[in-house]
Amino acid sequence: MKKILLLTVLCAQIAYAANQTTITSPVEVGHPLPFRISIQAEDFTLPEGIQSGAFAQCESQYLFISGRTNGLHNFNNDNNNFPPNKQNTSVFVIDVCSKTVTTRSLLDPLSGLSQEQVDTLSVTSPQYYQCGNTLYITGGYGVDTSTGQFSTKGTLTAINVAGLISWVTHPTSTARASEYIRQISHPLFQVTGGHMSQVGDNPTLLMFGQNFSGFYTPGTTGTYTNQVRRFHIVDNGHSLSIILKPSTTPDPNYRRRDLNIIPIIKTTCNHKKIAAFVALAGVFTPDQDNPGYWTVPVEIDAQGNSSMADPNLSSTFKQGMNIYNSAHVELHSKTGALYSILFGGITYVSFQDGAFITDSGFPFTNQVTVIERSTNGSYAQYLLPNQYPRIVSTASNPGNTLLFGAGAKFVPAPGIYAYHNGVLKLKKIKKKTVIGYILGGIQSTLPNTNSSSDSAASPYIFKVTLTPTCC
Numbered sequence: 001m002k003k004i005l006l007l008t009v010l011c012a013q014i015a016y017a018a019n020q021t022t023i024t025s026p027v028e029v030g031h032p033l034p035f036r037i038s039i040q041a042e043d044f045t046l047p048e049g050i051q052s053g054a055f056a057q058c059e060s061q062y063l064f065i066s067g068r069t070n071g072l073h074n075f076n077n078d079n080n081n082f083p084p085n086k087q088n089t090s091v092f093v094i095d096v097c098s099k100t101v102t103t104r105s106l107l108d109p110l111s112g113l114s115q116e117q118v119d120t121l122s123v124t125s126p127q128y129y130q131c132g133n134t135l136y137i138t139g140g141y142g143v144d145t146s147t148g149q150f151s152t153k154g155t156l157t158a159i160n161v162a163g164l165i166s167w168v169t170h171p172t173s174t175a176r177a178s179e180y181i182r183q184i185s186h187p188l189f190q191v192t193g194g195h196m197s198q199v200g201d202n203p204t205l206l207m208f209g210q211n212f213s214g215f216y217t218p219g220t221t222g223t224y225t226n227q228v229r230r231f232h233i234v235d236n237g238h239s240l241s242i243i244l245k246p247s248t249t250p251d252p253n254y255r256r257r258d259l260n261i262i263p264i265i266k267t268t269c270n271h272k273k274i275a276a277f278v279a280l281a282g283v284f285t286p287d288q289d290n291p292g293y294w295t296v297p298v299e300i301d302a303q304g305n306s307s308m309a310d311p312n313l314s315s316t317f318k319q320g321m322n323i324y325n326s327a328h329v330e331l332h333s334k335t336g337a338l339y340s341i342l343f344g345g346i347t348y349v350s351f352q353d354g355a356f357i358t359d360s361g362f363p364f365t366n367q368v369t370v371i372e373r374s375t376n377g378s379y380a381q382y383l384l385p386n387q388y389p390r391i392v393s394t395a396s397n398p399g400n401t402l403l404f405g406a407g408a409k410f411v412p413a414p415g416i417y418a419y420h421n422g423v424l425k426l427k428k429i430k431k432k433t434v435i436g437y438i439l440g441g442i443q444s445t446l447p448n449t450n451s452s453s454d455s456a457a458s459p460y461i462f463k464v465t466l467t468p469t470c471c
Helices: 002-013 115-120 161-169
Strands: 027-029 034-043 055-059 062-063 089-093 099-106 127-131 134-138 141-144 147-152 157-162 181-185 195-197 204-207 228-235 240-245 259-267 271-280 298-301 307-309 326-333 337-344 349-352 354-356 364-373 379-387 409-412 433-439 441-446 455-457 459-469
Touching: 002 433, 027 349, 034 134, 034 337, 034 379, 055 127, 055 134, 055 409, 062 134, 062 161, 062 433, 089 161, 099 161, 115 141, 115 181, 157 161, 157 228, 157 240, 181 240, 195 271, 259 337, 271 337, 307 337, 326 379, 326 433, 349 364
Parallel strands: 027 379, 127 195, 326 409
Antiparallel strands: 034 459, 055 062, 062 089, 089 099, 127 134, 134 157, 141 147, 157 181, 195 204, 204 228, 228 240, 259 271, 271 298, 298 307, 326 337, 337 364, 349 354, 364 379, 409 433, 433 459, 441 455
16 A cells, blocks of 8 residues: 555656656565665775766776766856866776776877877767777767867777777886777767667667757757667778668657666577667657656667657556666576666656655656566566665765766676676676676765756765575
């Protein structure tokens, strides 16, 4: 009876933002899951916070590039809501075994990079994925230093991960960063806030996002792709090119950016495992006066074909919590169910004082949920009892609990069992195990900020531990 009452309250309060649907699906509390998690702050931190950049891994070392070093952008009617001096022009190498962080500036005179190249490598919200020892990055939003203008970059970058890590960690060597970075340009790559990945021999998929041109001010918007763009990357380690494939037909339901597009493993009736993707929530719906967020997931196969359930059906899952790009990790169970853990970030629904409430201001949250995709393709969302550890602000709003996760990245622990697309193999985790780390992102001192000083880029590193609860 208590759960029914809470769900009734939830449905009754959803009335303000022009979301894709006027109600969201119930978020269950206390649902049994085949695992428990805990989140703990590590005893070492980044030298400065970073958020919304690109990431790659080489054994126990994690490479971070691009992104920003401040918190939530401003909303002023001027040309400085994304200050150029807050673009991250450093490369971070985090070693979780030695608990060390090494940085080196792309502006180093020995980098061999032009200012134009540095501009394309210090953007916010680019798309990226790692294939072997190569990190591929497209797009992102940032400044053109020579003109002072802002744009979404039309660049594809290929980075030799081990090489660039060596450049950062061996500053006395004669190598240059430019030796490990190759770039080409094409309008197809002008996307920010989307997602990029590739499965097997299938095309690289550049999913959703927008092309934002000029200075950001309140009420402005970019040109959303509304589609999945497809191309093959041709890369022999020296020359870099692409073979274009037809993009999918634009769909107004795919007007989405700054979302979690998660990798999944589908298990067929004959037990074959197929890699695919699910686009969760994201922003913004096209209502200019009161833009909302998208509630119904979009499934995308390895070739880029997509489908979305009918939002008008009562049986269709409609996401309510953790709606924005955040740290997340996916787990595939031996039953075939897929669990995606969403670590904080920005939400629409929150659980407070024993009841669910909604906030069309989309507040920051430390609450963690799990979205389950069952073998029959149905979805459910569960609230976990675990949150980020309590860390209080010592700057803006001193004493307030910091809220983490937005624009952060979950990185898998070295040696953890995973499928080729990064989904962890839950059945291989037999005991309490550190499965990965959460790095960077925005830390906010308030659920709804009032000024730029109310948030910052997070320097904290969090360790995520999983304990299986059943076989």
